Amino acid sequence: MSQDEDDVIGRRGSRPKGVARRQEILDRAIEVFRERGASGTSLRKIAEAIGVSHAALLHYFDSREQLLVAVYAHAEQSHDDPPELRPGIDTMIHAARRNVGIPGLVTLYSTLLAASLEAEDGVGRDFFTLRFEGLRRSITESLRLQQREGLVRDDVPAEHLAALLIAASDGLQIQWLLDPGVGLESTLRTLGALLRPRA
Amino acid sequence: MSQDEDDVIGRRGSRPKGVARRQEILDRAIEVFRERGASGTSLRKIAEAIGVSHAALLHYFDSREQLLVAVYAHAEQSHDDPPELRPGIDTMIHAARRNVGIPGLVTLYSTLLAASLEAEDGVGRDFFTLRFEGLRRSITESLRLQQREGLVRDDVPAEHLAALLIAASDGLQIQWLLDPGVGLESTLRTLGALLRPRA
DNA sequence: GTCTATACTTTGATAGAC
DNA sequence: GTCTATCAAAGTATAGAC
Numbered sequence: 001m002s003q004d005e006d007d008v009i010g011r012r013g014s015r016p017k018g019v020a021r022r023q024e025i026l027d028r029a030i031e032v033f034r035e036r037g038a039s040g041t042s043l044r045k046i047a048e049a050i051g052v053s054h055a056a057l058l059h060y061f062d063s064r065e066q067l068l069v070a071v072y073a074h075a076e077q078s079h080d081d082p083p084e085l086r087p088g089i090d091t092m093i094h095a096a097r098r099n100v101g102i103p104g105l106v107t108l109y110s111t112l113l114a115a116s117l118e119a120e121d122g123v124g125r126d127f128f129t130l131r132f133e134g135l136r137r138s139i140t141e142s143l144r145l146q147q148r149e150g151l152v153r154d155d156v157p158a159e160h161l162a163a164l165l166i167a168a169s170d171g172l173q174i175q176w177l178l179d180p181g182v183g184l185e186s187t188l189r190t191l192g193a194l195l196r197p198r199a
Numbered sequence: 200m201s202q203d204e205d206d207v208i209g210r211r212g213s214r215p216k217g218v219a220r221r222q223e224i225l226d227r228a229i230e231v232f233r234e235r236g237a238s239g240t241s242l243r244k245i246a247e248a249i250g251v252s253h254a255a256l257l258h259y260f261d262s263r264e265q266l267l268v269a270v271y272a273h274a275e276q277s278h279d280d281p282p283e284l285r286p287g288i289d290t291m292i293h294a295a296r297r298n299v300g301i302p303g304l305v306t307l308y309s310t311l312l313a314a315s316l317e318a319e320d321g322v323g324r325d326f327f328t329l330r331f332e333g334l335r336r337s338i339t340e341s342l343r344l345q346q347r348e349g350l351v352r353d354d355v356p357a358e359h360l361a362a363l364l365i366a367a368s369d370g371l372q373i374q375w376l377l378d379p380g381v382g383l384e385s386t387l388r389t390l391g392a393l394l395r396p397r398a
Numbered sequence: 399g400t401c402t403a404t405a406c407t408t409t410g411a412t413a414g415a416c
Numbered sequence: 417g418t419c420t421a422t423c424a425a426a427g428t429a430t431a432g433a434c
Binding site for chain 1: 236239306309310312313314315316317324327328331332335354355356359360362363365366367368369370371373374376377378381382385386389390392393394397
């Protein structure tokens with residue numbers, strides 16, 4: 001495998017082109033998306049808001065989709081990792097509470113995810129496929145442990161619970177974006193109650 | 200209120216322009232989307248597949264978004280209504296089993312939903328906001344009844360369960376589109392198990 | 399290595415002919 | 417009611433300045 005091959009979030013192998021400048025662009029792009037989402041964010045608008053030409057952006061990112069995925073991935077990475085929480089309902093609640101402060105990034109996530117469904121392949125498709133695989137695996141593993149410890153009901157398969165946790169989080173965020181009256185955190189807590197063993 | 204005002208799925212009031220031809224276009228458009236989703240479906244591609252000019256499509260639909268929303272709404276309406284099922288986990292499983300045969304329309308749904316999140320207003324935004332409100336209300340009502348009948352555990356609020364059902368269905372469909380190995384129906388059945396009272 | 403300038407192609411949308 | 421012609425904006429690609 002070549003060292004210059006791209007990975008899913010657009011980084012290059014051993015010879016990144018302009019790591020520092022690239023990071024700077026990424027940081028400023030996140031600021032642009034944080035409030036207002038990806039609404040009407042053409043490559044040219046983003047470039048204008050950052051203060052460069054749209055062609056300069058394409059010097060660091062091969063396409064608009066790659067830039068957007070990199071922005072989301074970078075924003076996700078820069079989150080404080082959950083404070084000593086094992087993957088499960090608590091980490092999802094933690095993420096939800098954080099996300100209510102950055103609706104633009106939540107919108108960006110949903111938009112990129114939907115766009116990735118339409119593509120046969122591409123950066124977005126690979127990114128989200130790997131993301132879901134990784135999430136399901138780690139949550140399943142964690143839930144299985146919690147089942148053995150009596151913290152989670154063990155009469156249902158952990159794989160299903162993991163997929164349900166992720167699905168519920170994603171789906172609830174969408175409902176919340178359309179109607180902030182939907183209680184994101186409280187509804188997730190109810191899901192947590194469903195997971196607890198029958199006393 | 201004017202009779203010519205559009206409703207959310209693009210129908211007009213008392214003077215529809217070309218109802219028959221419009222339906223014909225809608226039907227053929229559904230066929231186009233059924234297999235391959237909205238992937239690369241520009242207005243011109245759709246028009247070409249149907250056999251008209253792209254301007255002709257815009258004669259019946261004010262915009263691309265309105266056409267797509269109308270296509271999805273029409274496809275949804277033409278489904279056989281659930282056979283005597285009250286809104287709840289069973290109707291979601293019924294819908295999921297149907298959707299596995301028409302992945303293109305599921306993709307279209309997710310795409311339109313994500314696009315509606317980015318718009319301040321517009322046809323899509325209104326359509327999905329009303330759709331979720333209506334679904335949550337009818338499912339909540341139905342679940343509350345089933346709680347009284349002892350079919351659903353009553354130690355959690357029915358409103359939360361309704362939102363969770365919808366969210367889980369939407370989220371699982373996305374995971375399933377990215378990885379058909381995800382058991383759509385079986386995972387929903389597990390959610391159904393979580394809803395049942397503790398024997 | 400970094401970026402501007404520029405041009406190519408496709409898109410959604412509009413105007414007006416028939 | 418449907419077409420052709422046309423538009424502005426978009427994503428993308430390339431050439432070359434510094």
